[in-house]
Amino acid sequence: MRTLFAGLNLPDRLIRETDQHELAVQSLANIVVQELDRTVQVLDRLRDGLQFWHFPVLRDEESRCWREELEGYRDLLQSLERIRTPGHLRTFAYTEAQVKQMLKGRGILYEYERLQRALESLRPQLELITLGENTLPQNVSWREEVHEVRSEQQQRLQDPAQRLQPHTIALVKGALENLHSSYVEAYLLLHNAERLNPSQDARKQRLIRDPRHAQLRALAALDFLPESELERWEQPLRELVVCMGCTTADLQKRSVCHHCNFHPRSVGQIGQPALDRLEQAERDFGLLYDRWVANLCQELKKETALANLDALTEAQRRPVQSFIASGELPEKLSRELVEAMQDA
Structure with missing residues (x-):
């Protein structure tokens, strides 16, 4: 006893x-x-x-x-x-x-x-890493760093002589914190490529509100202008998402941006950066507009169209003839003018 x-x-x-x-x-x-x-x-x-x-x-x-x-x-x-x-x-x-x-x-x-x-004292840091693993796509180099750090910490914690030494837990915690810092860098790189900032979004809005865009949208009702071509230009522009800005501080307690909730794995394959897509849309818009206006002018100059114009009233015929002569559309296309072009 x-x-x-x-x-x-x-x-x-x-x-x-x-x-x-x-x-x-x-x-x-x-x-x-x-x-x-x-x-x-x-x-x-x-x-x-x-x-x-x-x-x-x-x-x-x-x-x-x-x-x-x-x-x-x-x-x-x-x-x-x-x-x-x-x-x-x-x-x-x-x-x-x-x-x-x-x-x-x-x-x-x-x-x-x-x-x-x-x-348990390491859980807060580990939870952030786990969230990061569920957030970033498989092909980022950060995952290789995760594998290396995990292997190192596994060796430490499986060693009975090391695992409960104060310096061991401090080393594991430091490794997790460094890994999280690397995650933040990797996430922000993808986030900033996939999102427009406010000044870039202002360019997108100017493009959407450009009077020429409204003209093309009105002209899409014409049989001889392919509306699908306009939609192919509009679709990627609509998909561009703006974010007020994500910082390192925003990601200290969470894995994704709280402004736009960007989740790289849900996006799938990260392709062309958002800014590049915006600039491409700006270039394509001018080409698309010029092509449609030229095609419209060409269609209205055909003999059949000119003959059909004679059947229209003077009020209907005059703005169509003005466009044919100048090659320039009025800033605002009325429904009556579009119908007159269709009837020509």
Whole structure:
């Protein structure tokens, strides 16, 4: 019993002095209350393995040894539950060697709990990395860095001599923080390529509101001008998204921009940057406008169209003839003028 009390950090006098046996029984009961449930819970967790960042912290052999020693300590605590009076102290059946062996599980219990607390202290950093893995596409170089850092930390945490050293946990935390900084750089690079900033969005809005765009939209009603061509120009322009601006500070607690919620994996293959697409749309717009105006003028100069013009009223015919002569459209195309062009 003295070996038991020493192993449980209880005063030796509790078992040595008869008048202390009531207190000895109560002290044992307190230990059982404090540690039996914890031991059972740790055994349950070890069945699934102690996981961190998708790898087991305990290797198979070490996990098996921990379970065996914890089971021995659990059995010891369960036997202590039956000691309810000073007289029961004399019924304690384990030998000194057995007690020493079973008490090894107590050290394992405390080591597991220290390890669990250490790993929990790393959860905030690890959660950001996990979010990053779910956010960035598969082909970014950051994923190679993740693989390297994970392998390094796995070696550290699976080494019993290293894992609970204060500097080890600090090294793991620092590695995770550095990896998150690399994530932020990779994310912002993709974000800034895929989003327009406010000044670029102003260019997009000017293009959309350009009077010539309204002219083309009105002319798309004509049978001989392909509306699909205009839609092919409009579609990528509509898909350009503006963002007020994402900064490093915005990504310290989250994985995506809170302004525009840009999620690279949902976009799929990142292609031409948004600014390049905008500039391409600006170039294509001028070409499209000139081509449509030229085609319209050419169609209206055909003999059939000129003959049909004679069938129109003077009010209908005059603006069409003015366009044919000048090659320039009025800033605002009326529905009547478009219908007259269609009838020509």
